[in-house]
Amino acid sequence: MEATIEQILNIIDNNSDIVFFGGAGISTESGIPDFRSTDGLYNQEYDYPPETILSASFFKSNPKEFYRFYKNKCLKPMLNSKPNATHIALAKLEEIGKLNAIVTQNIDDLHHKAGSKNIYELHGTSFRNYCIRCGKEYSIEDVMSNTEDYMRCECGGIVRPDIVLYEEGLDNSVISKSIKAISEAKVLIIAGTSLIVYPAAGLINYYNGDKLILINKDKVKNEDNIDYVYHGLAGDIFRKVLDKYK
Ligand code: NAD
Secondary structure, three states, X not given: OEOOHHHHHHHHHXXXXXXXXXXXXXXXXXXXXXXXXXXXXXXXXXXXXHHHHOEHHXXXXXXHXXXXXXXXXXXXHXXXXXXXXXXXXXXXXXXXXXXXXXXXXXXOOHHHHHOOOOEEEXXXXXXXXXXXXXXXXXXXXXXXXXXXXXXXXXXXXXEEEEEOOEOOOOOHHHHHHHHXXXXXXXXXXXXXXXXXXXXXXXXXXXXXXXOXXXXXXXXXXXXXXXXXXXXXXXXXXXXXXXXXHO
């Protein structure tokens, strides 16, 4: 059912064992474009759709084009972005013992920067990079400042971000911990995600409770199965959470 901001705030007030499941929409208010909003990366002109460029086979066959897109469209906005009210409020809810875990599809490190501790990054992070030949690690700054067509290690191997590319599987231990957290949650808040990318989106099916909340700008599929739906910005709600608990 459609829910008001007040109803969602009341559920947060009256419960602990909350788990948060988020996606790219959580970071749009920090200036990082998502994929599927009207101003997201899917609605801009490129030679290939983002899903193709950010796939394992494309990375292998065309690392130059991969890095051109990835650096301009993903890394550049991430590098100087700061956590917004939603990231900060979630860190606060964890600190005061209401929130057990954040399960995120994001690769932008903003939950860490906000101070959250128990974070399951389903798709890895752009802030770690490694050589596929020798394993040497590189920072995001190393990757951004590299002027070659694509990043190579001093051993000659190609450097890749520690993110899960399309066509690759998720880390089993991250999946198990996410499933455990979601299945034990009293409240599950889903926010800023189109729930289109699998297997990540399927994890919400492990929730067993009766307080499933969706906070999303646009409609998503199967909203009828969700207990409380708010169509709007995550910041509309979490700015108020922050006011209350800061
Ligand atoms: P998506 O782009 O498919 O969907 C984002 C959803 O968030 C949309 O439904 C949109 O309506 C909603 N939204 C946008 N701004 C919002 C806001 N301020 N408040 C509430 N809702 C908002 O994103 P997805 O489902 O996460 O899937 C995209 C995939 O791409 C993920 O796997 C993710 O790893 C990756 N990605 C990550 C980032 C990042 O790390 N910040 C950015 C882009 C894409």
